[in-house]
Amino acid sequence: MMTWTPLHGQPYQPIPYHPNRIPVADALAASAAFRARMDERRTVRMFSSEPVPVQLVLDAVAVANTAPSGAHQQPWTFVLVEDPAVRAKIREAAEEEERISYRGRLGEEWLSALRPLGTDEHKPHLTDAPYLLVVFQQRFGLRADGTTYKHYYGDESVGIAVGMLLTSLHMAGLAALTHTPSPMGFLSKVLNRPRNEKAFAVIPIGYPADDAVVPNLVRKTMDQILVRI
Ligand code: IYR
Numbered sequence: 001m002m003t004w005t006p007l008h009g010q011p012y013q014p015i016p017y018h019p020n021r022i023p024v025a026d027a028l029a030a031s032a033a034f035r036a037r038m039d040e041r042r043t044v045r046m047f048s049s050e051p052v053p054v055q056l057v058l059d060a061v062a063v064a065n066t067a068p069s070g071a072h073q074q075p076w077t078f079v080l081v082e083d084p085a086v087r088a089k090i091r092e093a094a095e096e097e098e099r100i101s102y103r104g105r106l107g108e109e110w111l112s113a114l115r116p117l118g119t120d121e122h123k124p125h126l127t128d129a130p131y132l133l134v135v136f137q138q139r140f141g142l143r144a145d146g147t148t149y150k151h152y153y154g155d156e157s158v159g160i161a162v163g164m165l166l167t168s169l170h171m172a173g174l175a176a177l178t179h180t181p182s183p184m185g186f187l188s189k190v191l192n193r194p195r196n197e198k199a200f201a202v203i204p205i206g207y208p209a210d211d212a213v214v215p216n217l218v219r220k221t222m223d224q225i226l227v228r229i
Helices: 026-039 054-064 084-105 108-117 152-171 187-190
Strands: 076-081 131-138 140-142 146-149 197-206
Touching: 026 152, 054 131, 054 152, 076 084, 076 108, 076 152, 084 131, 084 187, 108 131, 131 140, 131 152, 131 187, 152 197
Parallel strands: none
Antiparallel strands: 076 131, 131 197, 140 146
């Protein structure tokens, strides 16, 4: 395997691609099983502090890194935070922003959309879960010499990568929460990120607490979400 350098400006140099063809019967069985497993995924806000093998999280990040991205620029950086002091700082800053949000900044319409989820400004998961994974979006490419180049479809690319990350974590039996404290500028400072990166999501990862509860949500049905023409 070659080491990564920006593709930007390089010529088109295709290579053959022959992935394993899965027999249809196996594919149907595997996809039905996968669909059922994914239907069990829930966003969790109550975590156990029970330790989690770090390899499970590293594998999920490696899967996220396989996501398709605009011009294959992979405009993401994952910061895995275990240090309790750093996590306490993040929790303090996030709760301060959320207090302002929940006490008026969000507005009545947004607050009533959130009511069924039972969320509020208290964010114990930021310190309870064994890991906090902070996902940053690289707004532009930054070379070692300080020069920059444009990144394309950054929001879409990082969104897809986070989707793949959440899928992997779930398949490893882990719970996660896609938390987007707003504004998130404090994360760049606390985690000392370079000027081309902005925080995209904070993802606590761990096992659910023994007494965890989740909102009683119902998913849309296939006829509500799929149009076949
Ligand atoms: N960021 C806030 C509010 C919030 C917003 C949405 I949209 C949610 O789906 C959930 C929460 C918070 O984390 O509480």
